[in-house]
Amino acid sequence: MTYEEKSVSSKFSDEIRHRLGGETIAFCYQCGTCASSCPVAKVTDKYNPREIIKLSLLGARKEIVAGDTIWLCCSCYNCQERCPQEVEIADVIYTLRNIAIQEGNVPDIYVAFAEGISNEGRIVPVSKFAEKKREEYGLPPIKPANMDALRKILQATSFSKIQFKKGEAQ
Amino acid sequence: MSEVKVGVFLSDCGKQLSKILDFDAIIDFVKNVSGVTYVARGSEFWRGQGLQTIVDSIKTGKVNRVVVAESVSKISEITITKAVEEAGLNASLVDVVDLKDHCAWPHRDAPSEATEKAKAMILASIERVKLLEPIEKLEFPTLKSVLVIGGGIAGMQTAEDLADMGFEVHLVEKESFLGGLAARAVRFFPTDDCAICIQSPTSDLKTVTNTSRKCVYRSGFSEIPNINILTNSKVVKVEGVPGNYKVTIEKKPRYVNEKKCVGCDLCTTVCPIEVPDEYNAKLKTRKAIYINTPLVYPPVYVIDAETCKFNECAKCVEVCPTNAIELNQKTEQITLDVGSIIVATGFKEYDPSVIKEYHYGEYPDVITHLELARMIDGFGPTNGEIIRPSDRKPAKRIVFVQCVGSRDRRWNPYCSSICCMISLKHATLIKEAFPETDITICYIDIRATGREHEYYYEKAREMGINFVKGRPAEISHDPEEKVLTVDVEDELLGRLLELKADLVVLAPAMVPAEGTKELAEILGLELDQDGFFKEYNPKLRPTETKRRGIFLCGGATFPKDAPTTSLHAHSAAVKTAKFLTKGKITKYQKTAVVNEDYCGDCEFCPVTCPYGAITLVPKDEGHFVAQVSDLLCEGCGVCVGTCPVGAIELRHLRPNQISAQMKALLSVNGTSKPLILAISCSECGNAAVDSSGMAMMQYPANIRVLKVPCAGLLQVQQIFEAFKTGAQGVMVIGCKPDGCHYEVGSEKAKRKVDLAKILLKEYGIEPERLEMFNMVYIEGDKFAETARKMTERIEKLGLLQLISS
Numbered sequence: 001m002t003y004e005e006k007s008v009s010s011k012f013s014d015e016i017r018h019r020l021g022g023e024t025i026a027f028c029y030q031c032g033t034c035a036s037s038c039p040v041a042k043v044t045d046k047y048n049p050r051e052i053i054k055l056s057l058l059g060a061r062k063e064i065v066a067g068d069t070i071w072l073c074c075s076c077y078n079c080q081e082r083c084p085q086e087v088e089i090a091d092v093i094y095t096l097r098n099i100a101i102q103e104g105n106v107p108d109i110y111v112a113f114a115e116g117i118s119n120e121g122r123i124v125p126v127s128k129f130a131e132k133k134r135e136e137y138g139l140p141p142i143k144p145a146n147m148d149a150l151r152k153i154l155q156a157t158s159f160s161k162i163q164f165k166k167g168e169a170q
Numbered sequence: 171m172s173e174v175k176v177g178v179f180l181s182d183c184g185k186q187l188s189k190i191l192d193f194d195a196i197i198d199f200v201k202n203v204s205g206v207t208y209v210a211r212g213s214e215f216w217r218g219q220g221l222q223t224i225v226d227s228i229k230t231g232k233v234n235r236v237v238v239a240e241s242v243s244k245i246s247e248i249t250i251t252k253a254v255e256e257a258g259l260n261a262s263l264v265d266v267v268d269l270k271d272h273c274a275w276p277h278r279d280a281p282s283e284a285t286e287k288a289k290a291m292i293l294a295s296i297e298r299v300k301l302l303e304p305i306e307k308l309e310f311p312t313l314k315s316v317l318v319i320g321g322g323i324a325g326m327q328t329a330e331d332l333a334d335m336g337f338e339v340h341l342v343e344k345e346s347f348l349g350g351l352a353a354r355a356v357r358f359f360p361t362d363d364c365a366i367c368i369q370s371p372t373s374d375l376k377t378v379t380n381t382s383r384k385c386v387y388r389s390g391f392s393e394i395p396n397i398n399i400l401t402n403s404k405v406v407k408v409e410g411v412p413g414n415y416k417v418t419i420e421k422k423p424r425y426v427n428e429k430k431c432v433g434c435d436l437c438t439t440v441c442p443i444e445v446p447d448e449y450n451a452k453l454k455t456r457k458a459i460y461i462n463t464p465l466v467y468p469p470v471y472v473i474d475a476e477t478c479k480f481n482e483c484a485k486c487v488e489v490c491p492t493n494a495i496e497l498n499q500k501t502e503q504i505t506l507d508v509g510s511i512i513v514a515t516g517f518k519e520y521d522p523s524v525i526k527e528y529h530y531g532e533y534p535d536v537i538t539h540l541e542l543a544r545m546i547d548g549f550g551p552t553n554g555e556i557i558r559p560s561d562r563k564p565a566k567r568i569v570f571v572q573c574v575g576s577r578d579r580r581w582n583p584y585c586s587s588i589c590c591m592i593s594l595k596h597a598t599l600i601k602e603a604f605p606e607t608d609i610t611i612c613y614i615d616i617r618a619t620g621r622e623h624e625y626y627y628e629k630a631r632e633m634g635i636n637f638v639k640g641r642p643a644e645i646s647h648d649p650e651e652k653v654l655t656v657d658v659e660d661e662l663l664g665r666l667l668e669l670k671a672d673l674v675v676l677a678p679a680m681v682p683a684e685g686t687k688e689l690a691e692i693l694g695l696e697l698d699q700d701g702f703f704k705e706y707n708p709k710l711r712p713t714e715t716k717r718r719g720i721f722l723c724g725g726a727t728f729p730k731d732a733p734t735t736s737l738h739a740h741s742a743a744v745k746t747a748k749f750l751t752k753g754k755i756t757k758y759q760k761t762a763v764v765n766e767d768y769c770g771d772c773e774f775c776p777v778t779c780p781y782g783a784i785t786l787v788p789k790d791e792g793h794f795v796a797q798v799s800d801l802l803c804e805g806c807g808v809c810v811g812t813c814p815v816g817a818i819e820l821r822h823l824r825p826n827q828i829s830a831q832m833k834a835l836l837s838v839n840g841t842s843k844p845l846i847l848a849i850s851c852s853e854c855g856n857a858a859v860d861s862s863g864m865a866m867m868q869y870p871a872n873i874r875v876l877k878v879p880c881a882g883l884l885q886v887q888q889i890f891e892a893f894k895t896g897a898q899g900v901m902v903i904g905c906k907p908d909g910c911h912y913e914v915g916s917e918k919a920k921r922k923v924d925l926a927k928i929l930l931k932e933y934g935i936e937p938e939r940l941e942m943f944n945m946v947y948i949e950g951d952k953f954a955e956t957a958r959k960m961t962e963r964i965e966k967l968g969l970l971q972l973i974s975s
Contacts, residue, residue, distance in 0.1 A: 036643035084578035
């Protein structure tokens with residue numbers, strides 16, 4: 001990741017701090033415990049939670065929101081468990097994703113997830129294969145989701161109002 | 171009491187004040203006030219001829235109460251009260267008002283208004299002195315003896331200072347040997363010299379020991395006259411008052427007579443019991459009878475009661491050539507009478523096993539700095555070799571991990587401040603002795619802030635020690651390869667590293683010593699948010715506590731390096747000596763006093779008093795009554811503000827004096843603006859009023875300042891009284907809550923104001939007429955601005971109409 005901005009501003013970190021899950025971002029003192037705890041960072045140098053926090057604190061909103069790195073977090077919460085400053089790193093990354101979604105920057109797979117929830121009440125559709133396997137094991141068939149109830153929840157939580165647009169990030 | 175005769179002495183500051191204030195009018199006014207028998211005007215009254223005028227008027231019997239209008243009233247008060255006392259009048263029958271900074275200067279744009287205000291101020295002072303009562307001077311004897319708790323470098327140095335000054339010193343150490351944490355640390359930065367090197371007695375004994383620096387064991391420390399060293403001992407009870415404490419010490423048996431043991435070591439050769447040696451990080455074993463190292467004080471063996479078989483075995487008794495071993499020794503209770511107590515209990519390493527991902531206590535090759543220090547010690551368990559404990563083979567690759575449990579919100583949020591330097595010290599010492607060792611220090615920030623400390627960091631880099639900026643996530647162990655792996659990100663490269671190591675050294679947080687909490691309870695001392703002993707004031711009184719007579723030094727207040735510990739120890743010695751050297755505490759009885767008939771033993775005042783000066787004592791069957799210790803009371807009056815029935819009063823500011831002052835201050839207006847009473851504490855609040863005047867910042871003369879010792883003295887009734895007496899608005903001015911000179915006063919005052927606002931509303935009076943402000947000396951501009959704004963606010967609200975009952 002490169003830092004394209006040449007100037008520094010606390011505007012973006014203020015925005016994050018005032019959103020649910022982003023409150024703790026400014027506690028970070030850049031010790032790197034998150035990066036060396038991260039299973040994703042072990043396999044790709046495209047992803048580094050410490051750098052995401054640092055870039056956010058310095059105000060690189062465009063790079064973070066339009067970029068693809070925030071979508072690589074596997075939500076294992078290792079970083080959050082070990083952070084000595086109690087930065088809720090995984091939650092901060094969710095906050096960043098929420099901002100990206102609002103800006104219409106969502107990878108396809110997340111759009112598919114959202115559609116799955118809205119249409120069938122499931123992130124992953126129930127496949128014929130799964131149903132067959134369950135039968136073999138003597139497990140009862142999966143009941144269809146209570147869509148009436150779910151729709152009410154999605155409406156009450158404003159989930160249904162979100163426009164999931166396919167963005168540049170893939 | 172004979173007839174009250176008030177003398178009023180008006181200073182015009184070299185005729186500067188009379189350019190604004192109409193002194194002739196003021197004098198005419200004052201002369202007609204009842205009780206005034208003498209009025210004088212002069213250039214100044216706090217020194218020289220002016221002061222002599224006051225003295226003469228007292229000596230000739232013209233006056234027996236003194237009102238002085240003088241600038242910088244705080245300073246003037248000192249010389250005036252002293253002179254008044256020498257002239258034979260009680261020093262408390264004096265009041266000083268500041269016509270310059272509180273009147274002429276801030277109202278110089280409105281001379282006639284200022285003159286009217288000056289009249290009101292002087293009238294208030296006259297009405298007050300008429301009601302003043304003589305206050306006695308009290309003396310409390312103090313003992314010339316000191317208890318020092320903790321025999322580390324802080325305790326030893328402070329004890330040595332005081333003993334050398336002639337005080338009787340009892341040095342209590344809970345371990346069997348002196349030296350504390352320092353003795354185990356072996357060497358100190360930045361000098362790299364021995365940790366057990368202390369300043370030896372420099373006066374009489376210098377001729378014997380030749381130089382001022384010596385190893386503890388040959389320093390002659392124990393031979394300083396007046397020093398009584400009690401090892402294996404701890405404080406279990408403290409009673410009494412500053413200057414006169416009765417301390418109970420519990421001394422565990424050593425089972426070896428200190429006066430007989432010659433240190434021949436025969437006992438350990440026959441002792442059959444072998445246990446891991448905690449002192450030496452369990453890297454070796456010791457016997458049930460042992461000595462930590464040959465270089466300790468006292469150089470006397472000790473028996474570990476938990477493992478010794480005593481009379482079942484007694485082999486050591488048989489072999490001891492001087493019959494020094496006494497297996498029948500019992501725990502003793504020792505009572506000491508001391509004037510003062512110094513807490514020098516130090517700090518300890520935090521147990522890093524709570525950080526699971528570092529596997530301390532699980533992997534034997536993950537150790538702490540103190541454990542490494544034992545290896546570096548030539549007298550230590552490895553004779554100076556650096557090994558990996560799992561197989562005792564030399565450690566060729568060593569990784570240091572900084573900030574283990576420190577700067578960590580989960581465990582200890584603070585920076586322990588010395589661990590970076592300890593790592594640099596250990597790394598360079600090892601590199602010097604074994605240059606082929608590969609050493610890496612993983613750090614978040616290197617904090618080498620002391621004198622010469624940066625050079626140490628420089629030296630470490632020049633020697634080839636590696637630095638990785640990053641806090642390791644995890645330490646893992648490969649049992650087959652017998653190697654540890656440290657996962658860390660080098661942040662400067664943005665690269666994940668897997669450091670291989672034979673030995674990983676953790677730099678744990680430094681936390682308060684064992685037993686700190688219990689001792690704090692025994693002594694009635696406060697601890698800070700991190701569990702260390704809290705000093706009275708970090709800037710001004712770093713070795714004193716809120717319990718007068720009890721002092722602090724060394725790591726008991728926060729982790730410290732050796733130079734800072736020395737400074738702190740010597741400073742505590744000076745403060746203690748200053749406290750005890752006169753053999754008595756002299757103070758005026760400007761204290762609170764309880765009216766026993768009204769006191770309802772509600773426990774409000776004992777709980778509120780910031781100095782623990784109030785206790786409940788039995789009165790009659792099932793009833794208690796509050797009692798104030800004149801020695802401990804600081805005369806702030808926070809108790810007065812707390813008492814729900816008005817049963818407690820200050821001798822030097824009774825409620826009737828406050829009422830009289832209020833009445834006088836609000837008796838003359840002279841301005842077209844609504845009268846506002848500003849009740850200010852005599853500390854930061856009054857300093858803000860002073861400084862606004864000194865800087866000639868202008869505010870209207872309708873602001874009338876009533877000074878009280880602490881805003882916490884204020885009662886809700888007094889706020890109502892102000893309105894009833896004619897105030898259109900009331901300002902309460904106190905110190906900043908966390909800078910209150912009497913700890914809780916400002917906060918208590920705020921609560922009273924909030925409560926009064928609610929009640930005012932109930933009575934149909936706008937609560938905006940009342941406001942609390944917190945100010946300090948440098949905020950004179952804020953006072954002037956607040957006074958102006960408050961005036962505008964009250965003007966908008968219009969005239970307050972009270973229906974008198």
